[in-house]
Amino acid sequence: MGRFGVTEILVILAVVLLLFGGKKIPELMKGLGSGIKEFKNASKDEHATEKKEETKE
Structure with missing residues (x-):
């Protein structure tokens, strides 16, 4: 139930295309x-900070 099939992905892409149009999609993907x-x-920064704190103790 939690997995998306090809049909669902195509429907979602079609809705996005209809809502935002072809010109806005590259801007959305860049963002x-x-x-x-x-x-x-x-x-990564959070993980590195945790490792530094562990080595100090």
Whole structure:
């Protein structure tokens, strides 16, 4: 039940295309990509901070 099939993904993509249009989608994807990149960097920094604290104790 929790998995998406090909049909569901195509329907979601069609709805996104209808809502935002072809010109806005590259901007949305760029923003999504930069958001994911920032999240990964923040989680790496948090993990490195935890390791430093463990070695100090």
